Amino acid sequence: MEHSRPGVTPPSVPESARSRGGDARDVALAAAGDADAFRRLYEAQVGRIHSLARRMLGYDLADEATQDVFVRAWQKLGTFRGESAFGTWLFRLAVNLMLTRRAQLAVKRGREVVDDELLGLQPDRSRPETLGMDFETAIGRLPEGARQVFVLHDIEGYTHEEIARALGVTAGTSKAQLHRARLLLRRVLGKG
């Protein structure tokens, strides 16, 4: 496990048999020190990891956190036993690392976002293409607890029990935070 936090087992990343085979070869090569093979793994996974980082930690920290994930993965490749797909293993490592980072940040900034800020993110209905971006931005502005639960549950498919273990809260708290997040976000969709 990445750290002392109970951690979570994320839903498996859908991966084709071919990509699994390619990953397995590259993982073996990378574990032996082949940086080119590791770069191929990076190229295949960076979008998912960076999106997770962006949503959980915000744009400002996403690049650094993504790099940290891959550096940590490089260091820990020797512990990857292939019991799950590499993408699943990497994602678990990423979630745990970002939860740790998030806990450190929470101590630092104790940030809470008032609803008015989200109200300021009402989408431009004349430009439907901006809707997704507004929604992503709004996720980033959710209160910390609500954001973590929303990202893990509604985007990444974790259960409340898994989230509760990872965040050190009760399942009831996770449910309440999720509902709070949804109520705030529905305004971004022009509802509520």
Next chain:
Amino acid sequence: MNVGGFATGPHPELELSAYVDGELAGEALARIEAHVLACDACRASVDDLRAVTTTARALVDARPATDLWPGIARRIGAVPPLEFPQHARRQAPAVMRIRRAGWRISLSWPQLLAAAACVAVLSGGAVWWGLTSQSATIREAGGLGGSVQATAADYEIQRYDSAVADLQAVLDHNHDRLDPETVRTVESNLAIIDAAIAQARRALLADPSNPYLNGHLADQMKRKIRVLQQTADAVTADYTGPS
């Protein structure tokens, strides 16, 4: 009970999310379903919550705007040595050490301080360097005499000049590897630093023994090395050949 589309009783706020997620069963599910059927407000809320979850599931993962691999490659030691221009190798091989993660100019702060002091001397400053016995560099060297100190400091300024020249040569040689915006930013920063160095040197002409000015000059010199080094690192990290 439903009166004109409004159900009686409290709205089951939190349970609406559980209902949307299909987490309810048995009596709880029947109760919420009955309420939602009877309550216009809660039915609308359910629609809204479903819209949020649908939008969330439809979010597309996006790659970062900038390539993060160079930074990762640097940190895992996957960057091969950079190809040096011939004249850079000839000029000052002693100040370079090539390692797997790239290459580094190794000038310590005391060395730069000594170099800064030498700048003061060479700038026409008085005999401060020769008179003082407090230089960190000299202390490290074991209390050398004034003339030897000047020689040592002169050596440091030569090392500094060589380091700057080498780094500048590497950047010039690999100019095409950097995007124009980066080049503009680097040049702008270097211009600012050079101005600060020039200003500090002018001030030292009037007050060559001023410890603040000497420290400030050393800082600016180190800053210049750092900017050049970071830019050289960026060039190095972009190298994609076999490691």
